[in-house]
Amino acid sequence: MMGSKVQVFLLVISIQILLVAAQSSEDFAVLKSLKDVWDNTPPNWEGPDPCGNSWVGIRCNNSRVTAITLASIGLTGKLSGDLSSLSELQTLDLSYNKGMTGPLPASIGSLKKLTNLILVGCSFSGQIPSTIGSLQQLLILSLNSNSFSGSIPPEIGYLSSLYWLDLADNKLSGRIPVSDGTTPGLDMLVNTKHFHFGKNQLSGTIPPKLFSPNMSLIHVYTCKEFAQPYSKNKQLFENNNLNGSIPLTLGLVQSLEVLRLDRNLLTGPVPSNLNNLVHVNELILSNNQLSGSFPNLTGMNVLNYVDMSNNTFDESEIPSWFSTLQPLTTLKMESTRLKGQVPVSLFSLPLLQTVVLRNNQLNGTLDVGSSYSDQLQLIDFQNNLIVAYTERAGFKNKLILAGNPICQETVETKTYCAIQQSNPTQYSTPEKNCVPSSCSINQTSSPNCVCAYPYTGDLYFRAPSFSNLGNSSIYTSLEDSLMHSFQSHQLPVDTVSLSNPTKNADDYLVLRLEAFPSGEDRFNRTGIPAVGFVLSNQTFKPPHTFGPFYFIADSYGYFAESAGHRKSSNTGIIIGAAAGGSVLLLLALLVGIYSFRQKRRAEIADKQNNPFAAWDPRKDSGDVPQLKGARSFSFEELKKCTNNFSDANVIGSGGYGKVYKGVLHSGQLVAVKRAQRGSMQGGLEFKSEIEMLSRVHHKNVVSLVGFCFEHDDQMLVYEYIPNGTLKESLSGKSGVQLDWTRRLRIALGAARGLQYLHELANPPIIHRDIKSNNILLDERLTAKVADFGLSKLMGDPEKGHVTTQVKGTMGYMDPEYYMTQQLTNKSDIYSFGVVMLELVTARQPIEKGKYIVREVKQYMDKTKLLYNLQEILDPSILVTPLKGLEKFVDLALSCVEDAGAERPPIGDVVKEIENIMQIAGLNPNADSASASSSYEAVKGYNHPYSNESLFVYSGAFPPSNIDPQ
Template structure:
């Protein structure tokens, strides 16, 4: 090491030049006796920031301290206490270097007036590593009050890595007082404390007002999402849905009529939830559709569905008796339809045998219910999920359209169609609707055409990879008896099939690729009535007469009408049997 002194004439300061020389590798190291000059210097374990290069060091007068960057200043001094067990008093300079780099990155990211930092004199106290820290100001020889506050706050805010204990800083620049002014540190402290206290009080007041307003806003949002929040059943005011003929049931009433939702009264289940049979005090039997938690709609959507269903009154549409909206429950109470779904009868599960005449009656009743929704309901309703599973049969085998979980209202402003997300059941789904996402009443007509082909074949729309519409078109030959479709017909149809060819023609018109080429449901009703006359039936008498009841027409034991995959199970989402493209 070489030390040279230099006196600067203009400033009167004395500077020292320190040069560190390393002889490692020098030829003189090969001479005997010079080994001690050739040994690499060991780092100082008590101070990690010793200069490792030549440096001009000014002579620091008074209590100015020489910083690592060779400038004299009054540093901000304190102690860093590391809590992490990985730190130890190892004396390894690389540990301190990484800490110094972290601190400098912290100060630079906060744009604080810090030139450099220095760590020294590490000690272990009660398993905590304590290291002295000096923070040197940038561009001046001392920090001002703002600088000290910002640096101290930045260090004290790093609670996850270390804590910082600062020494009092006594080197603020003296600001000359105006002539005639009196110095009073006590007055400044009082004014500062008063100002700070007032600010804190205002801050707390603001926080309280803000919290109260947020609470009120949350309460208003809850009431808006729950349309029955202000519903006083006794007054019949507030957020009451505009119901026509349907009533509200209390949760206790539902529990009582279902015997506390006993399994004996559980007559079906599906994706929506469970369906229970219940008997009202009037003796009326009802089907109660109880939504499970994950299937529940928002309050506004539930209210909209209630208002829609309560307006639908037709003998060929399943009627809504009432609902329950209490204790976080959503339940719909329908009229009980005893003979189950058309799908169960066609598959033989219900034990009901449907011959050709009974199937014509089912087709007529279903068409009338659907025509009512399209042409007489106000506003018109598109069902969107017509299928054999959603056609229920009452005690006289009159068909009723059920399950309005996917239905859409067709407002006047929508001019014949509504653009909406595609939902429905694969096999019954209108390909034009699927491609354009424009829903019209002709989409229901397509589904009804598939239903008609299902009535004559008793086959699922898609079975073993074969689509019933395509299969009928391939096999059909109008020059032959029964259009050459004997191989596709259900054997239980019987041998007398009056009007069969016209029935098939109508079904194929309903499943035309273009909706414009399909008939309206009102036209479908009239054509089925004509077909029934060809079969020797009076459509007016058949639709209202006491035709074959369950006991007269069944051969076997009936399963329950609301069994698995019942009509109360909405076909929402994409599954092997349903489609819901996004």
């Protein structure tokens, strides 16, 4: 009986060991694949056990990888979709590696246990994937200082636990998303304390729904990273293109502590209830177009820093509340139409450091009084109407009155009448009772006078509560705070040095930071990522006066390598061997299984990281595809997701092959385009399309999820577009009813996609096959440009064209390109003009021998209603007023001019369609489906990709078969 229990026990233990080995080997395979696609990974990333061998930057729990922290080590490469297999990963910090490029893979949403996603100061680009909304445990989302573009994913609103949201300093555009009952939005983030969206290209109005009284402080963070949480909300939207008025609901967020809306296009009055925000320390509304009465901030008794400069408020005397803000350090009201006498009481505020009221209409005599603040450093009243100045004994601080009448009438030269240049603030952490050492090249003498190679970078404080940059005591408190944070995390930092405090163009305080190693003259590869993580993860909390910050580090190139890190310990093996003969035998068996699995996974990882190892340039249509980031799928993955390429999953077919509907492991619906084996046309299109689509990421361009190149198979994996092609909707096949409103939105969406290809893609792309078959409609009828099989990269911009074999589709082809074989972006404009005419007529470009361009020109009479086109217009749009139709037809005909030089560039086309939509009473930035009544698909219509869809190969036609006119 006892023997059977031991056997059962050993069996259970062996199963557990096998499961752990299988999971940890999968983690190893992922890290191996990352090592293969990244350069400059740590040298000790060797051996089959990242956890047991203590790979630098890898933290584990029970042999599973839980954290990857690799800040500032000079990594280069892309973020592979394989990362999604690290199912236990909680922290990912790759900050300050400028060589990290490409988009974030959509599969990142599979990391369900992720709490910290920190990619500060890299070079990532493309759209932020909506799948981030699946990371329900996320606390820190820091993607600032990259090159992300596109709109903010509304799915971020699902991150109910989020504490810190930083998307600043990117190229994000579009509106701030809020929920509407069916889609999420940022208004759902009622527990998020930091909203940082500055230095982007966000547009539209600030949604009133974004703010609510539910945004209140909730202390729910107990982990060490949040031991000292900020107590209030920070809302920073500076330096965007936001317009409209400041919503009244902003006054409801009484937990707000910092508010920056400067450098936007905001108009209208400041909300009258803004003074309900009694906890706000920093208020910056400068450089907008705000108007109306000068705001009354009475009651905001903790304000330190106020800047409302460069707005057009009504003329006003200096408000009395100026003199009641006892904590005020900085008052900036340049070009705000203030007038009258400056009250003496203003200068007696005890903490006042800076007063800038230039370019107003202040008059009378300026008197700072006898009880002016001993911290006062600058009074700048340039270009006002001040006629006299009462000089006070002892006041020697900086005063500027240039451009006032007093300086025109004063006989003797006064320093305050000159425009004085600001001298850089000279501060550097002083030595600690020692003499600085004379150091070798690249070394620096620390405050302890020890030569070393410091870890360096810049600290950016977005809303400091002071403006006197020469106050050395305030930097001493910051140095002490930094050292306390490093020491509390037991990091190898001996001392820190701060220097060169400046205010940059964004009104951020910038400080140079040097952190010096302890015990040696340089950091090792473990120390640098740990120090970087403290600064990137917001673990360090600066003194309150500095406000929220971010850090941009320099790469560190002076690592101290230790041979001991490359050696693995055999202690576990020795202990295991001593456990007994039966266990040894079991472990030997497990090791054999483990080694086999490891070898197999390593082979798979190698194959995934070089998916084109078997590419034959002679057989497979040219050189190996050059990708800018696309996931490589295995044949087995796609076989499984399409139910063994079942005929029931076929959603389209054509000369290229078949298209299958599939469901990935993550639940994402995809369309898998599988080429016919041995097809040379397929090889050409495969190479072209994978290269083009891996470069582009835009709301109005179909997304390439990935590809497969193995088993003599060529497959492309796209996002699944449920409503098929525009052609199918115009023909009635899909059952989607397109009224005039929807057609305008589809035209705008397709034009914006084309604009992205022509003007924003690098290098620019000429699509070469724009047609209604190649414009897809998603679930909200958003238009997406598709099929890049014939596309060409625009080469020399000075040349302006690419000489190439004529290819395209009859009826859409540019006659100038056909005649000269010179392809330009104006060739796409011609094709798009034909699509515009399709939108209004629902006729094919060539139908019964009649060409749509010629037909429209023949019927058109500009002196009559709707240009006399009623006979050829689609009857289904005649049931509603066709506002803007005439301008739409004019634009379409300008696009199909015979000479490319006479056609408008795509940017002008987009602007004109936006104007037409406004004429029709439509918002150009609203979603498509929400703008019209609901639609129903035709019963039984399940295949959005017909045999004439985007997956049909469009090859070259012999000249005798082409009749573009």
